[in-house]
Amino acid sequence: MNAKILDGNKLAKELLDNLKQTIEKEKLNLKLVAIQIGSIEESNIYLKLKEAQAKRIGINFEIKKYSNEINTDKLLEEIKKLNSDQKVDGIIVQLPLPKKIDLNLISQAIVPWKDVDGFNPFTKGQLDLNNLELVPPTALATFYILDAYNISFKNKLITVIGRGEIAGRPITKMLLNKEAIIISIGHKIDNLINYTKNADIIISATGEKNIINSSKMIKKGAGLVNIGITKEKGKVFGDINEEKVNKKASWIVSSVGGVGPLTVAFLLINTYKCYIIKKSSN
Template sequence: MQILDGKALSDQIKIELKTKSDTLNLKGITPGLAVILVGDDAASQTYVKMKEKACDAAGVYSIIHKMPTTISQEKILETIMMINNNPNIDGVLVQLPLPKHVDTTKIIEAIDPKKDVDGFHPFNVGRLVAGLDSFVPCTPLGVMRLLAHYNIDPKGLDACVVGASNIVGKPMMNLLLNAGATVDICHIFTKDLKAHTQKADLVIVGVGKQNLITADMVKEGAIVIDIGINKTQEGRLVGDVDYENVAPKCSYITPVPGGVGPMTIAMLLENTIKAATQRL
């Protein structure tokens, strides 16, 4: 069993991205990322602080637009338009979830697709589905980079993606399809989850339910990627996989924390620098 170390790989990627940033600087371009943070959700604030720190390390200029929970949808849209029109900002990131009175779809659709470093705009979603170059959501992109780093080729593998969200599950499915895998996707209405995961060479899970994937649900030698993040009663971070019992059966597995999480932020930086190169 080999652990897929996302922390080490993300640190390596950040060093490479700093070099790319420095090269862009010599050409008069400083990659810029604008973050919109609405409300005072503790998890969102923590994520944004982590992203801000990572931006500094990679030579990316970042600015955070903090807004109260009561902010109107129109004000958020005005801010997005202002960022879209700012030639010094290459990426726009709206930290989700948004308050209930805000239409998340309208907010995402307002972002310039060329600055959509989260890869959520329908324009980029469509290009991903068609197998064309696009901005890809950071978490599934991070999974693909992690697999590639460890020379795991999805081509010909039977893959099972557990979770069908627009942010993780659906783009993960499309990336795997584009890479030549046979993909099974499961969700809350799947009748017999075990029947799907048990036959998969590659299991990727991201639903936010502790111990959802147990040892009897994976076959010997399976590759298991755990995207889930849950906090135990003791305050410990764990994934969706019963790591202690599942890991001995695996050929490869990601830990939580230290697996996919760090890769997500690294891919956000990579997407931002990719957007900045459009200015050349």
């Protein structure tokens, strides 16, 4: 028997349709600006998805592209301009960045009330306090889809692969309040199977092709959340080879149509939240 596929597309459409109605009802003119350095195929995929959905629901979406030659100081200047631009409600910096760019400084530079990705240290601190007003969209998306399908975390052994700021780290923090038993590991760890074979739920967010590539790596009836993707020769691959584990897992959040559409939805919802925060502070 094949694993049940948990559909994120339908859930994302419902969320975005509701947000569209709110924008139209309140006659809002929201604007989200994405900063992109260079051109990485996976980043291009995500930006196109964000742009298409933003336009569909009436949010202005602008991509500011810079070459790989830009340095941290220049990028900070550009962010400062966006911070002070009253027409801009949200700012995202598309990751990954070139290694010469100081991600910590860039994360600190975006003011919290425009930080739709939840990277600012203040926003991260709120997450530590279980204040979920502005949470990284991928983490929100992960819990939303699992909650929608009544997946329980209580007393479950959950292995989170990846410790990135986009998904792995905030997901791990949020799990601390779910009464789960958590294993958090980096994707370069040796003998990965030792940390996955007994897990009730595996959440993988590394962007490494098929790091779970055998049914031997999971227990029978495990649930799998396939967040990370990579692209080779025009084909998209997830962290988890779903064909290899499909008959052994009980359910799968697929790399296509799973967390991705909901991540875009929550990014745009966060843009609206940032507008509300800015409005209430004026």
